[in-house]
Each structure stands twice: as C-alpha cells, then as structure tokens.
Amino acid sequence: MNDYATSFNREINGKPITVDDIKYFAKIEHQRTFKDTDKQVKENQPFATKILQLKTDIRKIENHQLDGNIKKMKSQISKLESEAPNQQNGKRIVQGIKKSR
Numbered sequence: 001m002n003d004y005a006t007s008f009n010r011e012i013n014g015k016p017i018t019v020d021d022i023k024y025f026a027k028i029e030h031q032r033t034f035k036d037t038d039k040q041v042k043e044n045q046p047f048a049t050k051i052l053q054l055k056t057d058i059r060k061i062e063n064h065q066l067d068g069n070i071k072k073m074k075s076q077i078s079k080l081e082s083e084a085p086n087q088q089n090g091k092r093i094v095q096g097i098k099k100s101r
Contacts, residue, residue: 032099040086040093047084
C-alpha cells in the first residue's frame with residue numbers, strides 16, 4: 001500500500017499522500033446479473049424488440065382486436081430466440097438474468 005500511495009504523486013495541504021490518507025473499498029458480488037449497458041444485452045436488443053412486438057400482436061389476436069395466426073407468430077418468436085447472437089445456457093441474454101460464473 002505504501003507504493004500505491006506514493007504512485008499518486010500528489011499532496012494534501014503540502015504533504016505527500018500516505019497510506020493513512022487512502023481509503024480502499026471492495027465489493028464482493030455474490031450474484032451478478034446482466035445490465036442494460038452490457039454489450040450482450042445491447043446486441044440482443046433488436047431481437048427483443050421484434051419478440052415484444054409479436055407478443056403484443058398475439059395478445060391483440062386473443063382479444064379479437066387483430067386478425068392473424070398465433071401459431072405462426074409463436075414459431076417466429078422461437079426462431080428469433082434461437083437466432084439472438086448472445087445466448088447463455090440456450091437462452092437469449094436479457095437484462096436482469098444471472099451471469100454464469
């Protein structure tokens with residue numbers, strides 16, 4: 001820690017920084033999840049948008065607000081899920097899922 005403190009090459013009130021001036025904190029993560037800023041989530045976003053639109057259309061068909069083939073749409077969703085570039089344990093990586101170790 002002495003070397004770490006001297007590597008700052010700075011002074012506090014005219015005195016060089018010492019070990020007593022530095023506070024070091026560490027965070028231990030027991031459970032890590034993907035955030036919306038992670039590269040994998042961003043790359044999967046176009047697929048997530050299309051999947052969400054298809055799910056919305058399926059709900060509209062079920063409520064008789066739209067005409068369409070639900071079976072075909074569910075097939076498209078499955079295809080998009082498998083085509084997403086970033087997968088973990090066979091599932092598309094989305095915000096909030098646990099990261100594997």
